Amino acid sequence: MEYIIILGAFQALLALCLFIASRRRKPADSLLTWMLICIFTHLSIKFIIYAASGSILLKTAFNTFIDLAYGPLLWMYARKVKNDHYRPLQHWYLLLPTFAAAAIYTFITVKLISDPPGAVRWLSLYNEVTKYLILLSTTIFPLLCLQVSAQLPAFWKSEQQLIKKIAACFLLIPALWMITNIINALHALDDQTINTGIRIIAYSNMLVMCLFIIQYRLQAQALNNKASDEKQPAEPSDFPVPVILVEEKESLVLAVQPAGGDVVPRKSALTTLQREAIAVKLAVLMQEKKIYTDPELTLEKLSSLIKTPRHHLSEVLNQYLHQTFYQYINDHRMKEVLHLLDRCRQQEVTPNILSLAYDAGFNSKSSFNQYFKKTTGYTPTEYLKQPRKTESPRLAPNYINLQQSIQPH
Structure with missing residues (x-):
């Protein structure tokens, strides 16, 4: 699992570098940049936990607060693509659950290190609440994004496809939850196997999202240079x-x-x-x-x-x-x-x-x-x-x- 996590973090970092290095960033690209920062941070935290921590609770039973940020960021991106006058900060409150969960996540992490038995109750409550919040976020916001993408004109085709692909990746999370409940009801697999399988799929899903964003960035760059028969050095100043x-x-x-x-x-x-x-x-x-x-x-x-x-x-x-x-x-x-x-x-x-x-x-x-x-x-x-x-x-x-x-x- 560590290999999937570090590979996903590397892909997120690569995509982030492509956006930062690009001289022609679209206004909506800043939201994609923030999404990549969240993915990189998310996977980096998980890699550190898996590599350095010996606590099984930290490795397999601790929802990451960053999951709550992905849905709002994707929805803001779709809105920004549709309307240049849209200001994402007007919906800053959608990220309040992320900030609140981050504070509790930090508290529980410290508690697990200093007093593991006393942190179990807090961890159980945190996981139960964040589980349903994550399911709501990764269901409602992707569906809203698909609705916005359907309203985009044809010349936003590449952005439209990117929104649809990432939304589909997020919708995989509630689908996994439903499948898990069915498997548990049938007692087909033990909890440890189910937990490990779900996490492998979830981290692979983040890796795939990074690849979609990299593909989008490279396609945009290729369109900018499609008329060139051979590579030419860029002019040092404004056109x-x-x-x-x-x-x-x-x-x-x-x-x-x-x-x-x-x-x-x-x-x-x-x-x-x-x-x-x-x-x-x-x-x-x-x-x-x-x-x-x-x-x-x-x-x-x-x-x-x-x-x-x-x-x-x-x-x-x-x-x-x-x-x-x-x-x-x-x-x-x-x-x-x-x-x-x-x-x-x-x-x-x-x-x-x-x-x-x-x-x-x-x-x-x-x-x-x-x-x-x-x-x-x-x-x-x-x-x-x-x-x-x-x-x-x-x-x-x-x-x-x-x-x-x-x-x-």
């Missing part, structure tokens, strides 16, 4: 800064400043047909592969993907499409975000706006908000509140510009 600098340098090459002060475009090295062919390749790559969702996309990476020299790509962007690389890519990102926001408004769903921005390729909240305001004239929250019949007069010019800017002439 807009290096790209603007690159484009400014490129613009200096493509334009000549004569004495009269007027900017004269440099003579093109490409024919009109060649320019159009590159522009079409770009449009196809954006529409079919959605390369703009890569938050670390650079001019060099894009030129490699379409197998076009960097200076030819820059020439097409600047002289044919009349946009910088930064403008071209962010226009596609904005179109994606606006499309998703419109779907949310039609379905009357309150989205996690920052998560939508990250999924579309933005990796800076401030740059996304600025670009959104510049494009639509509204903040994202204000945009969602606009009635569809009154938004057209103000947004029409921006939408037209946005559509024209991402299509080849």
